[in-house]
Amino acid sequence: MTLLVVAFIAGLLTILAPCVLPLLPIIVGRSVDGQDKYKPLIVSGSLAVSIVLFTLLLKASTVFINIPQSTWSYISGGIIIFFGLITVFPGVWEKNALKFKFSNKSNQILGKSAQKKGFWGDVLVGASLGPVFSSCSPTYFLILATVLPQSFAKGILYLAVYALGVSVMLLAIAFIGQKLVKKLSGFADPKGKFKKTLGIIFLVVGIAIFTGFDKKVETAILESGFYDVTGLEQRLLTTPVEDKIEVEGVMNLNKEDQMKMNKSAWYPQYEELVNPSGFVNSEPFKLADIVGKKVVLLDFWTYSCINCQRTLPYMRAWYEKYKDQGLEIVAIHTPEFAFEKLHDNVVKAAEDFGLTYPIVQDNDYATWRAYGNQFWPRKYLIDVDGYIIYDHIGEGGYAETEKSIQKALKELHDREDLSGEIDTSISKVEADTSQAGSPETYFGSARNKNLGNGISGKSGLFTYELSDSFLADKLYLGGEWLLEKEFATTKQAGDKIVFKYNADKVFIVAEADDSIELEIRRDGELVTDNAGKEIINSTVNVKDSKLYNLIDEKNGASEHVLEITVKKSGVRIYTFTFG
Structure with missing residues (x-):
């Protein structure tokens, strides 16, 4: 014919x-x-x-050539x-x-x-x-x-x-x-x-x-x-x-x-890394060096994101299980905050989380934009032919993701006539499954819409007074604070933070030039039994730019009032996150 x-x-x-x-x-x-x-x-x-x-x-x-397929869809x-x-x-x-x-x-x-x-x-x-x-x-x-x-x-x-x-x-x-x-x-x-x-x-x-x-x-x-x-x-x-x-x-x-x-x-082709800012756990490379030889799981994340952190046990497990069977994980670290752009901070975070697979710094959001991404975390699975055959947004879907990895690896093995059987079992991972009712809350003026006392959206030096009653999921500040776009800085010892939360766990993203103590109270009492992993004697020492776990409710999510007292000026606080 x-x-x-x-x-x-x-x-x-x-x-x-x-x-x-x-x-x-x-x-x-x-x-x-x-x-x-x-x-x-x-x-x-x-x-x-x-x-x-x-x-x-x-x-x-x-x-x-470089016009995304989505552009034609928008026009049509x-x-x-x-x-x-x-x-x-x-x-x-x-x-x-x-x-x-x-x-x-x-x-x-x-x-x-x-x-x-x-x-x-x-x-x-x-x-x-x-x-x-x-x-x-x-x-x-x-x-x-x-x-x-x-x-x-x-x-x-x-x-x-x-x-x-x-x-x-x-x-x-x-x-x-x-x-x-x-x-x-x-x-x-x-x-x-x-x-x-x-x-x-x-x-x-x-x-x-x-x-x-x-x-x-x-x-x-x-x-x-x-x-x-x-x-x-x-x-x-x-x-x-x-x-x-x-x-x-x-x-x-x-x-x-x-x-x-x-x-x-049916599937879009992968996009190459664009203007990477640095590499962790590897020498500089291109995806083209890997695609066609291995199956690639691309993971967009940032190290202070609690949702991202909760996926890491699965990422580690999959890497150890499948790296010798043809899987390569490439983590694209796209920062939410300025301190996450620092190479040394990303290196330390990788060490703390036990990550050994390649991490690519995407400080300019160039690769993020190339993929049209809007979420942390997000995973793209690239097969042996360079097609994105699976895409998952956020947490969850772990069994589905692993089955997709197995399917892609089987195709790789069949195509390349590789030896060895693909392990088709589903990994059992002990991971944080806590649930939060309270929303992520930002301190910086660019996104502090949940500020309960004071005017949100304004930068500058402000003095705040605390009342006796607090609304749920509202951020209340006490004392003198310097508000900038990304964070708020304590200006004197005794500055306070109050937040009425409903969650299993409470985290804060913060940093300081020197180690500074924060005293943590829950419902008016110094936190003891429900203290987070960073708490020692009801206090947390803040220095490194990272996520600190303040509260870990032993009986599941419930509503309580968190009160933080700063022992010294100079703490820069970015956000509350909940789990």
Whole structure:
């Protein structure tokens, strides 16, 4: 079978692929919206042209190489949301056109485009989905990655035939839908229920594309095993072909190539480390030095984060268990506070926590931004082909994470024919499972919204007075304090802190130039039985920049009043955290 025929069939099958199914309501809805018999042709044709042009832009220009896939989703989703709003609220455009004083000509063009007979509106809807359709097919990936670089003319031909297959199937579906709508009354009313429903579908699908939720739907469809269109397409690709291109084995794909093609449709590729600030437990390296040889678990964390600390027993256990079986853990240390940027502090924290795997300092948040991360902790699992096949935010999900590691390691062993069996047991780890009802509370003016006495959000030297009653989860200060953006500094001996908490454990992030004692009271009494691990004789000595455990409730989470008295000025306090 020639690749030309396979490309056409692949285009037909793409409409049934899990990554396209969630988008069909948009194509069909726009095509049947109105009585114009050319609507399906315009929408489908625009989509086909968009696929070709989008592919050529990716191959011909370096400008688009580093643009994240999410950017195209934002653009496509935004356009679909726009048309959804116009369909649900047909008078919106006219009102805004008058309000913002658009020219009559532009108002006329855009207004018509948003309505049922708007030619350019149909073009825009079809074209907006081109980037989303891209990479839904192994054949598309093959043309993009191998045929185009070897033969531009053949690549364009195959790409055009693939796009034609997509369009033919869309046209068939759209024309059937249009015929059905014509036989039913009440569907042509621009303010009727049908149009409103159509608009709502546009909004739902647009938001799904914009937020990336459509990818979760695609993955669920694929993993359900209901059908495997991609697998059928791959079987077509492995049949003998007549076309010859000067690349060994391009057309006769082996199992490894098939797996890579399938992954490209469902998973993003890893991002390289960006502008690392330092390395702990290793010499400088790039992820490219490891990916392809090992499975990589990327862990975004920062050492004073209690949520991060509670995951570390699992990280240590997994590293010891799987490091000789092909797992490499790379911890990306992205600091929350300025003191966490210091290399020596990170080294000491690694020693204190018993971490021996590589730690990369990300002081400028460059790698954090490259991955689009917003959370501590967060884990990305990178497989042997460099795809992020698993992503977990926050604590928990340990069994699920370990099973994903085992699955990735098995693929590595099968691929590289490595000796030894993968240990498929789930690690039993003694870890902190405490629960907190109180929120993390910051002392610095940039984020001290829970300040109970005084004005939050202001920096400077302030004198605070304590009352006799305290609200839960509010920070109360007593005495003289210097508030800066990240922290608050005690200015005299006897300064106080009061906080009414509900938690198993209470922690404070603090530092001082010299060792300074803090006296800890719980419900008015010096803390003894419920003292945290850093407490000795009801006091804690603060010096190193780190997290200090003040309270450890023996009977579980409960509500109490914490009172801290500072014995000397000069303590810089960043935050309360609870467990």
